[in-house]
Amino acid sequence: MSLKKEIAATIRAIRTHRGLDYGDLAHVSVKANIGALEQGKSNITLKKLDDLSAALGFDLVALLTICVALRNEESVSATLARAKAQLDSFLAEGGEELLREQLSGNELVKRPPGKPKNTKNLDAVRRLREAGSSQAEAAEKLGLAKSTVHRYWKS
Structure with missing residues (x-):
């Protein structure tokens, strides 16, 4: 999900609305980077977007809301x-x-290394184990792989 063009349009509109030029944002990023961003030619990290939003004097959540509304072709009110x-x-x-x-x-x-546990499946396997089902029966009833049931069975 790229919001590159929506971010470009939003940053450009906010900067223009605030009467700022690239030089006013130089403490956040070099002018060339802001220019490339506003032309939709570069991506931006969340940290840099947060810094740029602060430099523009515009709430980050509001900025992102506008971007998502543009992407979804809906009103900002509908997005909110x-x-x-x-x-x-x-x-x-x-x-x-x-x-x-x-x-x-x-x-x-x-968190523990590896794939996070699906607690709903884990609970379902435990209930079936406590009810006397075998691992194979639990796998069939829940539609899970036998290896998954085995992992949950042992935990």
Whole structure:
């Protein structure tokens, strides 16, 4: 998912609206980089986009909302409404607690190496094991690979 042209248009519009030129943003990036960005000829990291947004005096979430609205060919209000509905659902389903578990202070909590477990499948395998099903029966009932069931069976 590239938002290159949408970011280009949004940055150019905000910079123009604010009456800024490339020199006003030189502390964030060299003029040539901003020019290439505004022409849709380069990508930008989230860190650099955050810095550029701050230099423009424009909220990063608002900037990204405009970019997504342009990409989806919809109004900014529609984009925000959809995002708010998803956020509300995420929070209602315990997402905020899950987010808090991912950080310890300002540090990202390390997760175990390898593929993350699918907790719904893990719970289903455990229920079938407790109900007396065999691993082969659990794999068939859940439509999972026998190796996956075996891994969950042992955990």
